Amino acid sequence: AQKVTQAQTEISVVEKEDVTLDCVYETRDTTYYLFWYKQPPSGELVFLIRRNSFDEQNEISGRYSWNFQKSTSSFNFTITASQVVDSAVYFCALSETLNQAGTALIFGKGTTLSVSS
């Protein structure tokens, strides 16, 4: 069955610390996509990244970086030099191919990150 596990329910760090959010997935699809979303206190989910299963190169975007390891079915997210504005709930998601044309996203339960000054 398709599944996304974010084992860390809550993480608290102090500003400028680096923090890694873990994501482990299970899928029967040979081609799939992984996503990270951020949900700040305002409520809307903000898209951060999409990665396909054939591209295992790590990606960096400013203070954000992602480590995709197919061998361990993990897609971890690291924030370098965290800031208070990074406080949010972060969701990892996996695409699921449906019987009809199209796909759905399966989300993990999310990790709540609190960054204090």
Next chain:
Amino acid sequence: ETGVTQTPRHLVMGMTNKKSLKCEQHLGHNAMYWYKQSAKKPLELMFVYNFKEQTENNSVPSRFSPECPNSSHLFLHLHTLQPEDSALYLCASSQDRTTPPLEQYFGPGTRLTVT
């Protein structure tokens, strides 16, 4: 306005009431989604519309009734709800429902409380 908007932002309703949630996207997308976010549970996909046609109903009870009059608007009609239906209801849109899946853009949600 830009992005995905949802109204109302907060709603309190009794179990016998009928209400509707509204979602509007200004991104020119063709696919729209309803998700339910309950405390301590993953986001649950409820409905999907692609080019105004419902393509997915994720075993949602009939007390939730979606409507998509055009590609920019999506409604969720509510009636005879239960207290366990209290949750954050999120609307999202994407360019379409192709494979590979495209990123979805979310609205701020409607916080629903059923008393």
